[in-house]
Amino acid sequence: MRKYFITGLLVVVPLAITAWVLNLVIGTLDQSLLLVPEAWQPRHLIGFDLPGVGAVLTIAIVFLIGLFTNNLVGNFVVRQWERLLGRIPVISSLYGSVKQVSDTLFSSNGNAFRKAVLVPYPHADSHTIAFLTGAPGGDVKNHLQGDYVSVYVPTTPNPTSGFFLMMERSKVVELDMTVDAALKYIVSMGVVAPE
Template sequence: MKWSSKYFINGLIIIVPIAITAVVIINIFSFTESLLGRYLPIHFPGLAFVVVLILIVIVGWLSSHWLLKKVIGYGERLLGSIPIVKFIYNSVKQLSTAVFESQKLLKNAVLVPYPHPGVKALGFVMPELSAPLAEKFDEEHVCVFVPMSLNLTSGFNIILPRRDIIPLDVTSESALQYVITAGAIMPRGNDSNN
């Protein structure tokens, strides 16, 4: 029975992100197809895919030029003046930036003294502290995300001295499984194949 629950969790870890990504992408392409079908005289299968890819590349290219940077900055300030929209937009932007720019998000598993000294919790080292936070400490501190068991979407960000962190030589997948299964599946070392 232990092996079947392990495979079930492994399957969930693989299928859930793929399913969510697929639903988002399919909805984007369906929306684009319906718009193009309504306003363009030509239509062929895959047109939405081509248009979305071209649009992403064009926006990325234009965003590196000073004029569009000013326009984007103005748009962000405008969104920032609307209370609820500001919260949603900033949260989504920061999360997407962290996911797309940081290759180490939830990769570097460590043990930290949490919730009090004498006990240890598994956490993940986050990107380095920003200057306004780092300058408040006399020694090097790091931010560690300590996820709640069974739910990776909630947890605690704690800032502690680097000397209090115990690095773990485990695979990131097995560290995530440990959290998701509330400790039923123990983390495996990087050199382990099972």
């Protein structure tokens, strides 16, 4: 009986977690319906709530904003908006930090998480998977002797937290592994090994 129960858990747990995350994301995105006049909301038009309409609306709004800002007029409006936000004391530092991180992570020409690497961590006799994020810059670069790279070492099983390290390039081994495969390997605590 124990064997069948564990087999059932292996099927049900991933499905349940996937359903929970999707429900959370769609429920959050459905909050965008609050921007729509009451008469146009699904509850008023068809008599009941229709899950996912807000998610579609949010995706459409993000797409339209991207379309609008991808020309001269849109770029000008965005620059003026950012200048305005840059003058508000607390918001300027918060917005600037978030924008810098999002530009790095989502930019198609950025280097964030482009390569999976093997690094010695937490000491020379053990190794872990990390992600190459670039090279040290600013004043930090002036204090490092030699060729260094910046790496992010994610924690297991939650890769959203981790450690930022600067290591000698000679100690970093680039892996023939996609970032997705490396993340699966990390999240599964080494159980799901890449092919």
